[in-house]
Amino acid sequence: MPAAAVPVPDDLASVATEWLASWASREAHVGDFDDFDVEKLGVGAYFAAWQRAQSALPVAWSDRYPEIFATDTYEAWREAAANSALCAIRAEIQPALVHAWERGLTHITTLPLTGSLSRPLGRHRLMTTPATWNSSEILDILHSWAPR
Numbered sequence: 001m002p003a004a005a006v007p008v009p010d011d012l013a014s015v016a017t018e019w020l021a022s023w024a025s026r027e028a029h030v031g032d033f034d035d036f037d038v039e040k041l042g043v044g045a046y047f048a049a050w051q052r053a054q055s056a057l058p059v060a061w062s063d064r065y066p067e068i069f070a071t072d073t074y075e076a077w078r079e080a081a082a083n084s085a086l087c088a089i090r091a092e093i094q095p096a097l098v099h100a101w102e103r104g105l106t107h108i109t110t111l112p113l114t115g116s117l118s119r120p121l122g123r124h125r126l127m128t129t130p131a132t133w134n135s136s137e138i139l140d141i142l143h144s145w146a147p148r
Contacts, residue, residue, distance in 0.1 A: 022058040029053060031122025034106065081112030087133040096142035100126075105145050108133075120145075 032053055038046050062069040087110050089097065097105075107125040110133055111117065117129045118141050126145070132138055 019061070022061070025058055027121060027127075029057065031107075031125050034122060034124045084112045084130060086110075087130055093138055093142065096139050100142040100145035103145050105142070 033046070033050065036046055036049065068074065104124055105126060109121075109125065109127045111127060111129055113129045114131065115129060116132045116135070116137065117127070118132045118137070119127045121127050126141070128138070128141070132141070
């Protein structure tokens with residue numbers, strides 16, 4: 001259930017520390033269910049565990065400040081950002097991608113940000129940007145993938 005909306009602060013910089021802590025918390029738990037054995041434990045157990053985990057996470061900012069996120073301007077930005085994060089699998093990275101997959105990489109999230117960024121999120125996930133994905137740097141990242 002979404003939390004009650006709170007007024008948007010006049011100075012959004014005042015919530016920067018909280019924003020960073022919220023991202024860190026979500027990032028720390030992004031792979032919590034990667035190794036969950038649904039076949040053994042069942043969908044009901046998975047859903048119950050997922051609900052418990054969600055209740056422990058910070059309130060989503062879109063629920064907290066809906067007047068910022070429920071606008072045509074935000075939706076247009078979100079759609080443009082999502083489209084900018086679509087990245088093709090180029091032929092030259094396919095061998096490195098297979099190598100990383102054989103070593104446990106199962107999810108790659110490309111964030112719609114400018115600049116280079118690459119960070120493992122748990123044992124099975126990689127977070128990156130289009131700039132990194134489309135550079136030769138991704139080859140080294142994929143070749144060096146090792147379970148954490």
